[in-house]
Amino acid sequence: MEIRRTKIVDAIxxxxxxxxxxxxxxxxxxxxxxNVSFIALNDGSTINxxxxxxxxxxxxxxxxxxxxxxxxxxxxxxLVKSMGAGQAVEIQADSIEIYGKADPNEYPLQKKGHSFExxxxxxxxxxxxxxxxxxxxxxxxxxxxxHSFFHQKGFFYFHTPIITASDCEGAGQMFQVxxxxxxxxxxxxxxxxxxxxxxFGKMASLTVSGQLEGELGATALGNIYTFGPTFRAxxxxxxxxxxxxxxxxxEMAFYDIKDNMDIAEEFIKYCVKWALDNCAxxxxxxxDMIDKSLIERLKSVIECEFVRLPYTEGIKIxxxxxxxxxxxxxxxxxxxxxxxxxxxxxxxQHFKRPVILTDYPKExxxxxxxxxxxxxxxxxxxxxxxxxxxxxxxxxxxxxxxxLLKRIQELNIPMKDMWWYLDxxxxxxxxHSGFGLGFERLLLFVTGMQxxxxxxxFPRTPKTAEF
Ligand code: 4AD
Ligand code: MG
Numbered sequence: 001m002e003i004r005r006t007k008i009v010d011a012i013x014x015x016x017x018x019x020x021x022x023x024x025x026x027x028x029x030x031x032x033x034x035n036v037s038f039i040a041l042n043d044g045s046t047i048n049x050x051x052x053x054x055x056x057x058x059x060x061x062x063x064x065x066x067x068x069x070x071x072x073x074x075x076x077x078x079l080v081k082s083m084g085a086g087q088a089v090e091i092q093a094d095s096i097e098i099y100g101k102a103d104p105n106e107y108p109l110q111k112k113g114h115s116f117e118x119x120x121x122x123x124x125x126x127x128x129x130x131x132x133x134x135x136x137x138x139x140x141x142x143x144x145x146x147h148s149f150f151h152q153k154g155f156f157y158f159h160t161p162i163i164t165a166s167d168c169e170g171a172g173q174m175f176q177v178x179x180x181x182x183x184x185x186x187x188x189x190x191x192x193x194x195x196x197x198x199x200f201g202k203m204a205s206l207t208v209s210g211q212l213e214g215e216l217g218a219t220a221l222g223n224i225y226t227f228g229p230t231f232r233a234x235x236x237x238x239x240x241x242x243x244x245x246x247x248x249x250x251e252m253a254f255y256d257i258k259d260n261m262d263i264a265e266e267f268i269k270y271c272v273k274w275a276l277d278n279c280a281x282x283x284x285x286x287x288d289m290i291d292k293s294l295i296e297r298l299k300s301v302i303e304c305e306f307v308r309l310p311y312t313e314g315i316k317i318x319x320x321x322x323x324x325x326x327x328x329x330x331x332x333x334x335x336x337x338x339x340x341x342x343x344x345x346x347x348x349q350h351f352k353r354p355v356i357l358t359d360y361p362k363e364x365x366x367x368x369x370x371x372x373x374x375x376x377x378x379x380x381x382x383x384x385x386x387x388x389x390x391x392x393x394x395x396x397x398x399x400x401x402x403x404l405l406k407r408i409q410e411l412n413i414p415m416k417d418m419w420w421y422l423d424x425x426x427x428x429x430x431x432h433s434g435f436g437l438g439f440e441r442l443l444l445f446v447t448g449m450q451x452x453x454x455x456x457x458f459p460r461t462p463k464t465a466e467f
Contacts, residue, residue, distance in 0.1 A: 003076060009045035012089060014079055023050055023091065024074045024099075026128060030067055038084075039067060041075065044127075047134050047281050051082060051090040059096060069110055070102030070128070116454050123458055123467050131289065134282035135447050135455055138275060142442060143227070145274035146248055149267055150225045155250060158217035158224035160210030165202055166417045168212050169366050173234045174205035175243075206231035209436060210249050212368075212421050215397065218251035218432055219424045225250040227439075235462050239451040240340065240389065242440060244460035251434035257370075257379045257396040260433035261308060261356050264383055264392055268354075268437070269302045275446045276302075291448030297386060298446065304353040309346075311360045311377070317350055318342055337364045340389030347384050355384045367407045369395040381435065388445050394435020401425040 003022040006014075011023055025043030032038050035056050040049035052075050054064065067073065077093040084090070104110070108122050109129060119126040126132045147157065163177055179199040186194045195202050210226040217224035226249045233243060250267075252259070275283060276298055287294040318332045330339040338357075346355050359372060360380040369378035383392035398404045404425055408418055443455035453459040458467045 005074075007045040008041065008043045008048065008050045011050055011079070011091075012046070012048055012087065014089060017080055017089075019079050020076060020094070021079050021091065022074065022076045023052075025050075025072070027067060027069055027071045027073060027102075029069060037064060037067070039073075039075075041073065042128075042133075044133055047130060047137075047285050048087075051084065051087050052077065052093050052096075053090055054093045054096065058093070063096060063098070066098050066101045067096065068102055068104045068107070070107040072099040072102075073097065074099060116451060120453055120459070127457065130285060132454075134279075134285050135443070135449060136457060137282050138279050138447055139443055139455065141275060141279050142271055142439070142446065145271045145278075146225075146227060148274075149270045150223075150250065153223070155223040155225050156217070156221050158214060158221065158226055160207070160213035160217075160226045160228065160249075162207055162229065163200075163204055164207045164213075165200065165204050166212060166421070167205070167413075168207070168209040170411060170413055171208070171234075173232045174208060175231050175233050177204045177206060208232050209247065211251065211434060211436065214249050214251040214434060215368075215421070215424055215432065218253045218434065219428070219430060222254075223250070223252045237462055239453075240441065240444070242452055242456065242459055242461060245452075245456070246439035248437045248439060249434060251432065253430050253432045255396075255433040256431060257358065257381060257433060260394055260396060260435060261306075261358075261381055264381070264394065264435050264437075265306050265354075265356070268383065268392070268442070271442060272298050272446060273302050286448050294448035297448075301354060301386075301445075306354040306356050306383070307351045308356045308358065310358050311380075314338070314342075314346055314355075314357050317346060321345065321350070335361050335363065343382075343384040343389035344386070347386050347389075354386070357382050357384060362407075365395070367411050367413060368397050368404070370398045371403060371407070383435075385441075385445055387448075388441050390438075391441045391445065392435050392437045394433065396431070396433040399425060399429045399431050401429065 003020060005024050006021045008023055008025060011021060023041060025041040028040040028042050028049050030037055030039045037054040039052040039054060041052055042049045074097040075091060075093050076095045077091040079089055080092055082088060082090040109125055119129065127136055167174055186197065188194055207230055209230055210228060214224060214226050228246065229244055230247045231244050234241065283295055312334065315332060315334050322332060328341055332342060358381045359377040361376060362371060362378045365378050365380045369380050371378055379396040381394050382390050385391040398407065401422065405422065440452050440455050444452055447455060449455050453461065
């Protein structure tokens, strides 16, 4: 009789001793002696392995020599209470089928701990390690938490385009999309490339943000969120930047900056709590192996109230710290864009909890942010987190047609790209707000991993697009 496969996550919880079950997975380790082998099998459904006990009398040496780290097996056997420490049950194998061998002389993931740098070079295999298994299960869970949060609040998941002809952040960091023959580009008399015959008939790029189209959704459906990949050709080789990252961008009609901060704080706490409630085994592993204060830090973030502070006050605190002898790498002055060392100082040393910094100078923020009466600052909000720095960037949006148009002109943003966006302010304009959460920055925080390249399966960064 064919026995249906049991996932290891379920098998290790069974108490139906003596039942014959089937498990399938990859060998993590094999140890033992000439009479018996103990095989730790993992199928990715959980961080935990199930122990397979293989009696030498039942299996040929020929078969057992191919049961090596990395090999894929199907095992049928009897579930029994384990005598050994570390597991409640184990399987006494009756039959072992080898689906795929893994030559010990070639398989790169042997038992010893590898550096994360090395594992990035074998990113096609690293999901099979404990750490990356844990990280990617948590990544899935965070995606579910995000959809659950917004769905439960009546937000609609709105799909914004990945290919676009407008630059949302206006920072000129876009990857161009073209089908043109790059060896034979048609140019006009000024030397500019002619795009008439390109696929879209104009210059097109990968989006840096779905926000502008998200605003079209919000000014029709009320509350929407996007959740998709975004692309930035910024040459930042840091542990917090990717060229391809995922962003969640809620946009809400009739929300002002205060409502925006409230929901951002509630949202991020919901995600962190979801991880604590649903990813206990993986978090415990990461807490033990990667960052001993991880779980404590996650709990403290859900329990505390985030600080809300205008940028100008933040600058004063930083200047005070410098006056008292604190050294920063980058200068601090009113008007400067904060570096992550400044953000982390405010969060980790000064306030010791997350900070929402508001009312930034308009020069360092995007054109669409609502201008304050002072003529100098905008209703921006950045959520700053321990170990990360900026995790969320958002604002109330400028809903006044004339003010928005003036800002677009001041910044020389080409009008022909923006007519449809301006239409939202021309027809039934409304106060509205939104923000963007960097998905991988959230994952850095929740997993305690140090490098953003290690929380996405296949990282894209300057000079790397392998796998
Ligand atoms: O602050 P940013 O650039 O804001 C926007 O794109 C707005 N359109 C969002 C909005 O209001 N709807 O990016 C938002 C967040 C940052 O706070 C950061 O967490 C993340 O996206 N982020 C990156 N994450 C990884 N790699 C990069 N290169 C990132 N750039 C931004
Ligand atoms: Mg930002």
